[in-house]
Amino acid sequence: MRRARxxxxxxxxxxxxxxxxxxxxxxxxxxxxxxxxxxxTLRVCVLHTDDVGADRVQALIGAVDRxxxxxxxxxxxxxxxxxxxxxxxxxxxxxxxxxxTLEAPCDRLxxxxxxxxxxxxxxxxxxxxxxxxxQATHTRGYVVATRASLNQxxxxxxxxxxxxxxxLLGCPHAATMTGCYARIARLKRAILPExxxxxxxxxxxxxxxxxxxxxxxxxxxxxxx
Numbered sequence: 001m002r003r004a005r006x007x008x009x010x011x012x013x014x015x016x017x018x019x020x021x022x023x024x025x026x027x028x029x030x031x032x033x034x035x036x037x038x039x040x041t042l043r044v045c046v047l048h049t050d051d052v053g054a055d056r057v058q059a060l061i062g063a064v065d066r067x068x069x070x071x072x073x074x075x076x077x078x079x080x081x082x083x084x085x086x087x088x089x090x091x092x093x094x095x096x097x098x099x100x101t102l103e104a105p106c107d108r109l110x111x112x113x114x115x116x117x118x119x120x121x122x123x124x125x126x127x128x129x130x131x132x133x134x135q136a137t138h139t140r141g142y143v144v145a146t147r148a149s150l151n152q153x154x155x156x157x158x159x160x161x162x163x164x165x166x167x168l169l170g171c172p173h174a175a176t177m178t179g180c181y182a183r184i185a186r187l188k189r190a191i192l193p194e195x196x197x198x199x200x201x202x203x204x205x206x207x208x209x210x211x212x213x214x215x216x217x218x219x220x221x222x223x224x225x
Contacts, residue, residue: 024166025177034185036072042198043076044168045106047083047097051114052145054080060112060145060161067162071184075165078105085113090132097142098134102214107198108168112145130160133167137200137214141168170201 046057057080065075086096097111133141143164145157169187171180183205190199190207200208200217208214 024163024171025174025180028176028178030176030178031070031181034181036070036185037188039072039074040188040191040198041074041076042068043078043105043107045103045109046077046080047109047111048080048145049083049085049112049114052112056145057112060143060158063158064162064165068165071181072188073184083111093142094132094134098136098140099218100140102139102211104211105196106211107139109140110164110168111142113142114146115144131164133164134218135203137202137208137217138168138170139200139208139214140218170205 044061046061048057057077061075061077068075086092093111093113097109100109102109131141131143141164143157143161145161166177166180169180170183171177174180183201187199187201187207190209191197192199192209195210197209197211197214200214202208202217208217
C-alpha cells in the first residue's frame with residue numbers, strides 16, 4: 001500500500017453517517033466567547049474538473065467565506081487550475097490531491113470534483129464519500145461540487161464545502177462546535193507574519209507554521225511506493 005494512503009482522512013459519507021458522527025458539530029452561543037484576533041486571510045488554491053465551472057467554484061468559496069467571517073478569516077483564491085479526475089474511487093481522488101506539494105502562495109489546496117453517471121449508480125447502493133481532508137496537515141482535500149446522488153439531498157455541495165473547510169482549520173467531528181471555536185482562536189494566534197502562511201494542523205493538534213513544515217509531512221508520500 002502506498003504511503004500516501006496511510007494518511008488518515010476526515011470524510012463525509014452516507015446519509016446514515018451524516019446523521020451522526022460525521023458532523024463537525026452544531027453552532028452554540030460559545031462562538032462569541034472567544035477572541036479571534038485580527039483579520040487573517042486563508043488563501044485556498046483550487047483544482048477543478050471540467051464540469052465544475054468558475055461560477056460554481058466562486059459560489060462554494062463564497063459560502064465558506066461568509067461562514068468564516070465570524071472568526072475574522074477572509075477566504076481568497078490565488079489561482080484555479082483545470083484538473084482531471086485521477087480515478088473513480090475516493091482513494092484515487094484523495095491520493096492525487098494529498099500528494100501534491102503545497103506551493104506559494106497557497107495555504108490550502110482543494111479540488112472541486114464533478115459527478116458522473118457511475119457515481120450516481122454507486123450512490124444508490126453504497127456509502128458515498130462527498131469530501132475528504134488529510135489529517136496529517138489539514139491542508140489538502142477535495143469536495144464533490146455537483147449533485148448526482150441521493151446522499152446529496154441530505155448534504156448539499158455547499159454544506160459539504162463548509163464542513164470540509166472546517167476540517168481544513170483542524171476541527172474534528174464533534175457533537176458541538178465549542179472545541180472548534182477554541183481551536184480556531186489558537187490557530188490564528190499561531191500565525192507567523194514572517195512565514196506568510198496560514199498554519200496547518202498536525203494530528204496531535206500542534207500547528208505547522210510554515211509551508212515547508214507542511215510539505216515535509218507528506219514528502220515521503222510524494223516519492224511514491
